[in-house]
Amino acid sequence: MKLSAPIFQLKRRAKLMARSNNVPLNEALDQIAREEGFARWSLLSSRMSSGTLSGTILSRLDNGDLLLLAGRPGHGKTTLGLQLLIDAARDDRRASLFTLEFTEQQARKHLRTLEGDGGSVADGVQVVTADEISADYIIQYMSGSEPGTVAVIDYLQLLDQQRSKPVLSEQVQTLGDFARRSGVVLAFISQIDRSFDTESKRxxxxxxxxxxxxxxxxxFNKACFLHNGEAQLQDVA
Incomplete structure (x- = not known):
């Protein structure tokens, strides 16, 4: 069943309804769900989340979230980040990739491969490869973006590789403040330490x-951890 609007816009509509009608948010969400043909919001959410992993993650993100996409090399974290951007663009959201790993040509090739033949949505993803990528650069570039915009930073540990850039902790704090003010969703691809032991946990x-x-x-608000074809999205306590 196709929704009348992307799920993040339906959430926003429910929040406005809750405030204007002075009703609990869960009641407003259920009302929106009934208008979309579902008995409850939980049914709508689960139906929309039953597709791809990236679609599941996108449906569970709130405006202003900071998300970690973390895994060892070769376990799909970059692919997941790119697919998240394609899904966001398909939802008519602004979608941007800030990468210190790929050239623009390499990133475009990966995006088009993920979308498959005959698609053009991936071409709408903005790709930024400037050496100057940092918190201030990202904020300036994303200035004026609508709430629900999605940006992926590839990757977290490279943000402060140049001595001229602020330390990593300051940049993440700055980006978190920007995300909360603007409603932009920021996803950071992240490395996992080599000490991760698969014998003690999957x-x-x-x-x-x-x-x-x-x-x-x-x-960070949320994190998705990947390994050997498995993935788990969780809130960061």
Whole structure:
């Protein structure tokens, strides 16, 4: 069933309804769900989340969220980040990739491959490859973006690789403040420490994030950890 609007816009509509009618948010969400042909919001959400992993993540993100996409090399974190942008663009959201890993040509090739033949949505994803990428650069570039815009930073540990840039913890704090003010969703692709032991647990967790420089991981709202074809999205406590 196709919704009348992307799920993030339906959430926004419910929040406005709750405030204007002075009703609990869950009641407003259920009302919106009934208008879309579902008995309850939980049914609408689960139906929309039953597709791809990236679609599931997108449906569970709120405006202003900071998301970690973390895994060891070759386990799909970059692919997930790119697919998240394609899904956002398909929802008519502004979608931007800030990458210190790929050239624009490489990023475009990956995006088009993920979308498949005959598609043109991936071409709408903005790709930024400037060496100057940092918190201030990203904020200036994203200035004026509508709430629900999605940006992926590839990747977290490279943001402060140049001595002229602020330390990583300051940049994440700055980007978090910007996300909350603007409603822009920021997803950070992140490395996992080599000490992650698959014999003790199937998936890495927040304790396994590789941090050559200190970052308060409590600044992130959500995290998705990937390993060997498995993935888990969770709130960051």
């Amino acid at each position: 998936l890495p967790d927040i304790r396994d994030i590789r941090l050559p420089n200190f970052v308060d991981l409590g600044l």
